[in-house]
Amino acid sequence: EAGVAQSPRYKIIEKRQSVAFWCNPISGHATLYWYQQILGQGPKLLIQFQNNGVVDDSQLPKDRFSAERLKGVDSTLKIQPAKLEDSAVYLCASSFGTGTGETQYFGPGTRLLVL
Amino acid sequence: AQSVTQPDIHITVSEGASLELRCNYSYGATPYLFWYVQSPGQGLQLLLKYFSGDTLVQGIKGFEAEFKRSQSSFNLRKPSVHWSDAAEYFCAVGGVNNNDMRFGAGTRLTVKP
Numbered sequence: 011e012a013g014v015a016q017s018p019r020y021k022i023i024e025k026r027q028s029v030a031f032w033c034n035p036i037s038g039h040a041t042l043y044w045y046q047q048i049l050g051q052g053p054k055l056l057i058q059f060q061n062n063g064v065v066d067d068s069q070l071p072k073d074r075f076s077a078e079r080l081k082g083v084d085s086t087l088k089i090q091p092a093k094l095e096d097s098a099v100y101l102c103a104s105s106f107g108t109g110t111g112e113t114q115y116f117g118p119g120t121r122l123l124v125l
Numbered sequence: 126a127q128s129v130t131q132p133d134i135h136i137t138v139s140e141g142a143s144l145e146l147r148c149n150y151s152y153g154a155t156p157y158l159f160w161y162v163q164s165p166g167q168g169l170q171l172l173l174k175y176f177s178g179d180t181l182v183q184g185i186k187g188f189e190a191e192f193k194r195s196q197s198s199f200n201l202r203k204p205s206v207h208w209s210d211a212a213e214y215f216c217a218v219g220g221v222n223n224n225d226m227r228f229g230a231g232t233r234l235t236v237k238p
Contacts, residue, residue, distance in 0.1 A: 014168065052129070052215050052228025053169070101168060114226075116161075116168030 012036065014117035016102050022123045028090035031120045035083070035104030041065075043114060044077055044087050045101040053101055059085065060108055092124045127152040127218045131229035138206050139237045146201040146232050148216035158199040159217040160190055163231075169215065175199065186210070211236045 015034040023029050035042050040061050045053035056075065058065040061082035070077070074093070079085040089096055099119040105112040130149045138144055150156055157176050161169040173184025180192040190201045199216060213233050219226040 050230065052217070052230050054228070055226065103168075113171050113174070114169075116170070118166065118168045 014102055014104055014115055016100075016117040016120055018120060019118065020121050020123075022125065023092055024125050025094055026091040028088065029092055029122065030086050030088045031100050031102075031122075033085045033087070033102030033117060035085070035102070036115055039104035039106055039115070040082070041105045041108050041112070042079055042085050043103040043105075044085070045103065047099040047101055047119070049098070056087070058108075065108065089122075092122075094124050097122055097124045127156070127225065127227050129216050129218050129227050129229035131214075131216055131232050133232045134230070135233045135235065137235040137237060140208050141205050144201075144203045144206045144210070144234070146214050146216075146234070148199045148201065148229060149197050150199060150216070150218040151197065152218050157219040158190075158192060159219065159226075160184065160188070160199075160201050161215045161217065161228075162186075163213045163215065165212075172201070172214075206234075206236055208236045208238065210234060 017032050042059045044056045046056050047053045056070045057067040057077045059079040062079050075089055077087045099121050101119045102117045103114040105114045128151045132147050159174045160172040162172050163169045172188050173182045173190055175182045175192045182190050188203050190199055192199050213231045215231045216229045217226050
Protein backbone atom coordinates (compact mmCIF):
# COMPACT_ATOMS: atom_id res chain seq x y z
CA GLU A 11 0.00 0.00 0.00
CA ALA A 12 1.42 3.35 -1.00
CA GLY A 13 1.88 5.84 1.79
CA VAL A 14 1.17 9.53 1.99
CA ALA A 15 3.13 11.40 -0.65
CA GLN A 16 4.37 14.95 -0.28
CA SER A 17 6.31 17.28 -2.51
CA PRO A 18 8.60 19.01 -2.60
CA ARG A 19 10.73 17.51 0.16
CA TYR A 20 12.73 20.69 0.64
CA LYS A 21 12.13 24.33 -0.19
CA ILE A 22 14.16 27.45 0.44
CA ILE A 23 12.56 30.83 -0.17
CA GLU A 24 13.04 34.41 0.87
CA LYS A 25 10.62 36.15 3.18
CA ARG A 26 7.60 37.69 1.51
CA GLN A 27 7.72 35.09 -1.26
CA SER A 28 4.96 32.55 -1.71
CA VAL A 29 5.24 28.78 -1.57
CA ALA A 30 2.95 25.81 -2.06
CA PHE A 31 3.09 22.26 -0.82
CA TRP A 32 1.31 19.26 -2.25
CA CYS A 33 -0.03 16.15 -0.56
CA ASN A 34 -1.51 12.95 -1.93
CA PRO A 35 -3.11 10.87 0.83
CA ILE A 36 -3.49 7.12 1.02
CA SER A 37 -6.11 5.90 -1.40
CA GLY A 38 -9.54 5.72 0.20
CA HIS A 39 -8.68 7.95 3.14
CA ALA A 40 -11.37 10.56 3.56
CA THR A 41 -9.61 12.67 6.16
CA LEU A 42 -6.53 14.74 5.52
CA TYR A 43 -4.50 16.82 7.95
CA TRP A 44 -1.80 19.44 7.61
CA TYR A 45 0.59 19.90 10.53
CA GLN A 46 3.36 22.39 11.16
CA GLN A 47 6.38 21.08 13.07
CA ILE A 48 8.78 23.76 14.20
CA LEU A 49 12.25 22.60 15.18
CA GLY A 50 12.26 21.25 18.72
CA GLN A 51 8.48 21.04 18.95
CA GLY A 52 5.80 18.49 18.28
CA PRO A 53 3.49 18.77 15.29
CA LYS A 54 0.70 21.32 15.49
CA LEU A 55 -2.47 20.83 13.51
CA LEU A 56 -3.12 23.57 10.97
CA ILE A 57 -6.16 22.25 9.15
CA GLN A 58 -8.23 19.08 8.86
CA PHE A 59 -10.36 18.11 5.86
CA GLN A 60 -13.11 15.53 5.66
CA ASN A 61 -13.38 14.78 1.94
CA ASN A 62 -13.29 18.28 0.44
CA GLY A 63 -14.80 20.07 3.44
CA VAL A 64 -12.93 21.75 6.27
CA VAL A 65 -13.46 20.17 9.69
CA ASP A 66 -11.11 22.38 11.68
CA ASP A 67 -8.90 25.28 10.66
CA SER A 68 -8.84 27.09 13.99
CA GLN A 69 -5.04 27.11 14.16
CA LEU A 70 -4.43 28.12 10.55
CA PRO A 71 -3.05 31.68 10.22
CA LYS A 72 -5.59 32.65 7.62
CA ASP A 73 -4.00 35.97 6.79
CA ARG A 74 -1.17 34.14 5.04
CA PHE A 75 -1.97 30.43 4.94
CA SER A 76 -4.55 28.77 2.75
CA ALA A 77 -5.35 25.17 1.94
CA GLU A 78 -7.67 23.39 -0.38
CA ARG A 79 -8.66 19.86 -1.17
CA LEU A 80 -10.54 19.97 -4.39
CA LYS A 81 -12.22 16.70 -5.38
CA GLY A 82 -11.53 15.33 -1.91
CA VAL A 83 -8.23 13.68 -2.74
CA ASP A 84 -5.03 15.73 -3.19
CA SER A 85 -4.45 18.83 -1.16
CA THR A 86 -2.29 21.91 -1.40
CA LEU A 87 -1.13 24.20 1.39
CA LYS A 88 -0.01 27.69 0.44
CA ILE A 89 1.83 30.39 2.31
CA GLN A 90 1.67 33.91 0.93
CA PRO A 91 3.65 35.90 1.95
CA ALA A 92 6.08 33.80 3.95
CA LYS A 93 7.68 35.00 7.17
CA LEU A 94 10.86 33.87 8.85
CA GLU A 95 8.86 32.12 11.57
CA ASP A 96 7.23 29.89 8.97
CA SER A 97 10.44 27.89 8.72
CA ALA A 98 9.34 24.42 9.74
CA VAL A 99 8.51 20.95 8.48
CA TYR A 100 5.02 20.72 7.04
CA LEU A 101 3.55 17.29 7.53
CA CYS A 102 0.55 15.87 5.77
CA ALA A 103 -1.36 12.97 7.25
CA SER A 104 -4.43 11.01 6.31
CA SER A 105 -6.84 8.68 8.02
CA PHE A 106 -9.74 6.55 6.89
CA GLY A 107 -12.27 8.59 8.84
CA THR A 108 -12.56 11.04 11.70
CA GLY A 109 -13.56 8.58 14.37
CA THR A 110 -11.88 8.75 17.74
CA GLY A 111 -8.40 7.43 17.57
CA GLU A 112 -8.39 6.76 13.86
CA THR A 113 -4.78 6.08 13.02
CA GLN A 114 -3.19 8.93 11.16
CA TYR A 115 -0.60 8.02 8.56
CA PHE A 116 2.04 10.67 8.00
CA GLY A 117 3.98 11.63 4.93
CA PRO A 118 7.71 12.42 5.03
CA GLY A 119 7.08 16.16 5.23
CA THR A 120 8.26 19.24 3.40
CA ARG A 121 11.08 21.10 5.08
CA LEU A 122 10.72 24.85 4.50
CA LEU A 123 13.45 27.37 5.17
CA VAL A 124 12.54 31.05 4.91
CA LEU A 125 15.52 33.39 4.63
CA ALA B 126 -7.47 22.29 26.87
CA GLN B 127 -5.45 19.14 26.65
CA SER B 128 -1.68 19.19 26.75
CA VAL B 129 1.23 16.80 26.81
CA THR B 130 4.55 17.08 28.60
CA GLN B 131 7.56 15.00 27.76
CA PRO B 132 10.03 15.90 30.50
CA ASP B 133 13.11 14.46 28.80
CA ILE B 134 14.36 16.30 25.75
CA HIS B 135 17.17 13.83 25.07
CA ILE B 136 17.95 10.36 26.41
CA THR B 137 20.96 8.19 25.73
CA VAL B 138 20.93 4.45 26.41
CA SER B 139 23.27 1.62 25.57
CA GLU B 140 22.20 -0.97 23.06
CA GLY B 141 20.54 -3.85 24.86
CA ALA B 142 19.56 -1.73 27.84
CA SER B 143 15.99 -1.09 28.85
CA LEU B 144 14.21 2.12 27.95
CA GLU B 145 11.48 4.22 29.49
CA LEU B 146 10.27 7.47 27.95
CA ARG B 147 8.03 9.62 30.10
CA CYS B 148 4.81 11.28 29.09
CA ASN B 149 2.40 13.26 31.25
CA TYR B 150 -0.88 14.56 29.93
CA SER B 151 -3.60 16.96 30.94
CA TYR B 152 -7.10 16.27 29.73
CA GLY B 153 -10.50 16.88 31.22
CA ALA B 154 -12.10 13.63 30.19
CA THR B 155 -10.96 10.16 29.28
CA PRO B 156 -7.93 10.68 27.11
CA TYR B 157 -6.96 8.86 24.00
CA LEU B 158 -3.20 8.46 24.09
CA PHE B 159 -0.67 7.76 21.38
CA TRP B 160 3.03 7.23 20.92
CA TYR B 161 4.65 8.04 17.57
CA VAL B 162 8.22 7.61 16.38
CA GLN B 163 9.94 9.84 13.86
CA SER B 164 13.19 8.81 12.21
CA PRO B 165 15.34 11.50 10.60
CA GLY B 166 13.78 12.79 7.41
CA GLN B 167 10.71 10.62 7.87
CA GLY B 168 7.13 11.19 8.85
CA LEU B 169 5.65 9.99 12.11
CA GLN B 170 4.81 6.33 12.57
CA LEU B 171 2.30 5.13 15.13
CA LEU B 172 3.83 2.81 17.75
CA LEU B 173 0.73 2.21 19.88
CA LYS B 174 -2.43 3.81 21.17
CA TYR B 175 -4.68 3.57 24.21
CA PHE B 176 -8.40 4.17 24.36
CA SER B 177 -9.77 2.01 27.13
CA GLY B 178 -9.50 -1.41 28.69
CA ASP B 179 -6.20 -2.97 29.64
CA THR B 180 -3.89 -0.22 30.81
CA LEU B 181 -0.83 -1.99 29.43
CA VAL B 182 -0.75 -1.56 25.67
CA GLN B 183 1.45 -3.50 23.30
CA GLY B 184 2.73 -1.85 20.16
CA ILE B 185 4.97 -2.49 17.22
CA LYS B 186 8.73 -3.02 17.34
CA GLY B 187 8.58 -4.47 20.85
CA PHE B 188 7.32 -1.31 22.54
CA GLU B 189 4.69 -1.13 25.24
CA ALA B 190 3.13 1.65 27.25
CA GLU B 191 1.24 1.79 30.51
CA PHE B 192 -1.62 4.17 31.21
CA LYS B 193 -1.75 5.36 34.83
CA ARG B 194 -4.74 7.58 35.42
CA SER B 195 -3.69 8.47 38.97
CA GLN B 196 -0.41 9.85 37.70
CA SER B 197 -1.73 11.22 34.39
CA SER B 198 1.06 9.33 32.70
CA PHE B 199 1.51 7.15 29.65
CA ASN B 200 5.13 6.06 29.68
CA LEU B 201 6.68 4.13 26.81
CA ARG B 202 8.95 1.17 27.54
CA LYS B 203 11.11 -1.32 25.74
CA PRO B 204 13.04 -4.08 27.53
CA SER B 205 16.02 -4.12 25.18
CA VAL B 206 16.88 -1.25 22.86
CA HIS B 207 18.31 -1.79 19.39
CA TRP B 208 20.48 0.69 17.52
CA SER B 209 17.67 1.14 15.00
CA ASP B 210 15.45 2.57 17.74
CA ALA B 211 17.41 5.82 17.67
CA ALA B 212 14.82 8.41 16.69
CA GLU B 213 12.50 11.09 18.04
CA TYR B 214 9.52 9.88 20.05
CA PHE B 215 6.31 11.85 20.44
CA CYS B 216 3.50 11.33 22.88
CA ALA B 217 0.09 12.70 21.90
CA VAL B 218 -3.30 13.06 23.54
CA GLY B 219 -6.57 13.29 21.70
CA GLY B 220 -10.24 13.61 22.33
CA VAL B 221 -13.38 12.68 20.55
CA ASN B 222 -12.22 13.90 17.16
CA ASN B 223 -8.75 13.62 15.75
CA ASN B 224 -8.55 17.37 15.39
CA ASP B 225 -8.25 17.56 19.18
CA MET B 226 -4.85 15.92 19.15
CA ARG B 227 -1.96 17.59 20.94
CA PHE B 228 1.61 16.42 20.63
CA GLY B 229 4.40 16.71 23.16
CA ALA B 230 7.68 18.34 22.21
CA GLY B 231 9.32 14.96 21.74
CA THR B 232 12.20 12.99 23.27
CA ARG B 233 15.23 12.30 21.16
CA LEU B 234 16.70 8.86 21.78
CA THR B 235 20.36 8.13 21.14
CA VAL B 236 21.57 4.53 21.30
CA LYS B 237 25.20 3.88 22.22
CA PRO B 238 26.89 0.80 20.79
